[in-house]
Amino acid sequence: MRIVVAHNRYRQAQPSGENTIVDAEIDQLTAAGVEVLPFIRSSDEIPSMSKAAKALLPISPIWAPAAQHDLSRLITEHRPDVLHLHNPYPLLSPWVVRTAHRHGVPVVQTVHNYRQVCSSGLYFRDGMICQDCRGRAFGVPAVVHRCYRGSRAQSALMATTLAVHRPTWRSVDRFVALTSAVAAHLRDYGVPADRIVVKPNGIPDPGRPAPLGDGFLFLGRLSPEKGLDLLLEAWRRHPDGALGPLRIAGDGESRPLAEAAAAERTDVTFLGPLDRAGVRAALESTAVVLATSTWHDVLPTVIIEALASGRPVLGTALGGIPYLVGADTPRVPAGTGAAETHSVPVPPTGTTAVPAGVVAGEAGWVVPPEADALSAALPLARAGAPAFAQAARLRYERTFHPDVVTKQLVDIYAGVRR
Numbered sequence: 057m058r059i060v061v062a063h064n065r066y067r068q069a070q071p072s073g074e075n076t077i078v079d080a081e082i083d084q085l086t087a088a089g090v091e092v093l094p095f096i097r098s099s100d101e102i103p104s105m106s107k108a109a110k111a112l113l114p115i116s117p118i119w120a121p122a123a124q125h126d127l128s129r130l131i132t133e134h135r136p137d138v139l140h141l142h143n144p145y146p147l148l149s150p151w152v153v154r155t156a157h158r159h160g161v162p163v164v165q166t167v168h169n170y171r172q173v174c175s176s177g178l179y180f181r182d183g184m185i186c187q188d189c190r191g192r193a194f195g196v197p198a199v200v201h202r203c204y205r206g207s208r209a210q211s212a213l214m215a216t217t218l219a220v221h222r223p224t225w226r227s228v229d230r231f232v233a234l235t236s237a238v239a240a241h242l243r244d245y246g247v248p249a250d251r252i253v254v255k256p257n258g259i260p261d262p263g264r265p266a267p268l269g270d271g272f273l274f275l276g277r278l279s280p281e282k283g284l285d286l287l288l289e290a291w292r293r294h295p296d297g298a299l300g301p302l303r304i305a306g307d308g309e310s311r312p313l314a315e316a317a318a319a320e321r322t323d324v325t326f327l328g329p330l331d332r333a334g335v336r337a338a339l340e341s342t343a344v345v346l347a348t349s350t351w352h353d354v355l356p357t358v359i360i361e362a363l364a365s366g367r368p369v370l371g372t373a374l375g376g377i378p379y380l381v382g383a384d385t386p387r388v389p390a391g392t393g394a395a396e397t398h399s400v401p402v403p404p405t406g407t408t409a410v411p412a413g414v415v416a417g418e419a420g421w422v423v424p425p426e427a428d429a430l431s432a433a434l435p436l437a438r439a440g441a442p443a444f445a446q447a448a449r450l451r452y453e454r455t456f457h458p459d460v461v462t463k464q465l466v467d468i469y470a471g472v473r474r
Contacts, residue, residue: 235376265366271300278308383417
């Protein structure tokens with residue numbers, strides 16, 4: 057089987073889990089015997105482009121003629137079975153779907169964000185969830201609020217791109233939704249359910265988990281939508297040292313919040329940005345990983361890394377987080393037909409009360425994105441971590457291991473090729 061993997065890489069200065077996942081997926085497919093033809097562009101190429109090429113950049117999200125020419129030549133020369141598209145912006149354009157179809161090549165797209173509808177791709181604006189452009193033929197609110205790169209002109213261009221390519225997206229042969237929440241987003245957009253497959257990303261197996269450490273780890277991009285401010289508000293409601301250590305790792309515009317918290321309390325440590333060895337060490341030192349996003353986070357890779365390391369996760373009930381920890385589907389007792397939530401381990405404090413809003417899944421807990429709920433769940437998660445550690449690792453092995461997700465992806469290719 058011969059597959060073109062098309063992706064516009066994000067800038068190196070903008071840390072991207074999507075770039076990492078695409079690279080890993082190419083390696084996993086190659087190891088499975090699939091011939092991969094990378095069709096990759098990078099936004100880092102833009103500063104070195106010729107003046108003529110830069111002059112065409114404003115229309116690239118809509119058409120990108122150079123990319124269409126190069127893709128046509130690649131398809132003609134190699135005759136691939138499928139084109140698998142990830143991010144098309146700005147140097148590929150969704151037009152690559154039309155180019156592939158013109159050559160008779162079916163298209164699979166992995167949906168990493170909400171950019172079929174939202175110009176920023178996040179459903180998040182001014183510190184709050186925003187879906188003002190949902191259901192509109194043209195995203196006027198995105199232009200008014202300068203949602204794309206803080207520019208009204210660029211936001212108008214992206215809104216135009218989304219309007220022009222609505223038929224393009226609806227012609228994709230199969231969408232890979234990373235979670236059940238993304239599948240719901242696509243159905244709401246008008247994609248028939250039989251053209252959507254839920255298949256998460258996978259990460260390499262780090263090996264047998266180390267024994268649980270202590271306390272909590274917040275690891276990732278330190279940007280407002282990741283909810284570090286929410287976490288710290290909840291954390292401050294407990295006495296210094298009551299919950300064990302809180303380690304914060306990463307970098308971004310919310311870094312001053314982490315530094316201030318570390319200076320204020322003895323139980324908070326700011327680790328800064330970490331390399332892969334540092335991430336592994338941080339995971340081994342903790343008992344619970346936190347994912348406190350305040351937007352509909354599609355698929356935070358840190359959660360999969362936590363599960364692979366046998367660490368349960370406490371997160372907000374937004375986006376793909378409930379799916380990742382196995383809390384998105386209520387259990388139905390046999391013979392009753394009535395749904396019930398997963399049972400929640402009770403902290404050994406002499407009380408049997410479970411905080412309102414806490415739902416436990418296979419590999420952790422989710423709560424509403426509110427400080428009260430998160431504050432109440434923190435001691436519960438610390439006490440319950442040992443009971444969830446093995447289940448976290450098992451969820452990784454069953455759902456996110458490369459052997460599992462690569463087979464699913466090859467099956468998807470085979471289905472559209474037929």
